[in-house]
Amino acid sequence: xxxxxxxxxxxxxxxxxxxxxxxxxxxxxxxxxxxxxxxxxxxxxxxxxxxxxxxxxxxxxxxxxxxxxxxxxxxxxxxxxxxxxxxxxxxxxxxxxxxxxxxxxxxxxxxxxxxxxxxxxxxxxxxxxxxxxxxxxxxxxxxxxxxxxxxxxxxxxxxxxxxxxxxxxxxxxxxxxxxx
Numbered sequence: 001x002x003x004x005x006x007x008x009x010x011x012x013x014x015x016x017x018x019x020x021x022x023x024x025x026x027x028x029x030x031x032x033x034x035x036x037x038x039x040x041x042x043x044x045x046x047x048x049x050x051x052x053x054x055x056x057x058x059x060x061x062x063x064x065x066x067x068x069x070x071x072x073x074x075x076x077x078x079x080x081x082x083x084x085x086x087x088x089x090x091x092x093x094x095x096x097x098x099x100x101x102x103x104x105x106x107x108x109x110x111x112x113x114x115x116x117x118x119x120x121x122x123x124x125x126x127x128x129x130x131x132x133x134x135x136x137x138x139x140x141x142x143x144x145x146x147x148x149x150x151x152x153x154x155x156x157x158x159x160x161x162x163x164x165x166x167x168x169x170x171x172x173x174x175x176x177x178x179x180x
Contacts, residue, residue: 003130006030018092022099024126028071031092036070037134042143042158043151052140060131 002020005013006029014030021029033048040046047066050059075093076086084090108115137159143151 002026002029003033003133006034018096019099022096022103025097025100025104025123026127026130027096027100028068028093029130030071030096031074032067032071035074036067038154041154042138042141044142046138048134049138049141050135052142056132056135059135060128063131063134064127 002017005017005020008014008017018027018030021027037046037048040049042049047063047070050056050063054062071093072086075091079086079088079090082090087094089095104115104119107119141158143154143158145151
């Protein structure tokens with residue numbers, strides 16, 4: 001849901017995406033997916049594109065830290081152009097990160113130390129779901145590099161799609177990945 005809301009134009013929907021992603025502490029996804037992955041999909045520069053023959057475990061150890069680094073770099077560039085520090089509250093990674101910290105602190109205060117078991121489990125599950133989707137959606141696909149050094153424009157065949165109704169209902173339109 002956070003993935004799809006992040007693609008919307010309305011400020012409310014985009015904030016809801018940040019909140020949904022904050023619940024599992026995957027706050028960088030909002031920036032990385034929309035500003036990095038969409039630009040570099042199916043190229044070697046995209047940490048969220050799985051390579052041919054790469055298993056999901058190796059992919060996840062490359063994708064998760066690579067996506068965070070790229071998101072942070074993209075925010076740093078955006079804020080620098082505006083004359084702001086990357087540590088300002090205008091940083092769209094820090095905004096939902098504050099929500100994560102407040103939410104987890106409240107859950108710990110209300111339910112006690114047993115949450116130290118459950119919070120990492122739900123966090124890991126959420127991260128694994130998004131990483132698994134990234135792994136499947138572009139597995140082994142590579143855009144052609146043109147003579148001028150740029151990559152061909154993204155096309156529907158640069159992501160795997162499924163046209164099944166159940167996939168549409170369960171995955172909130174994620175099965176038609178190339179449409180977005």
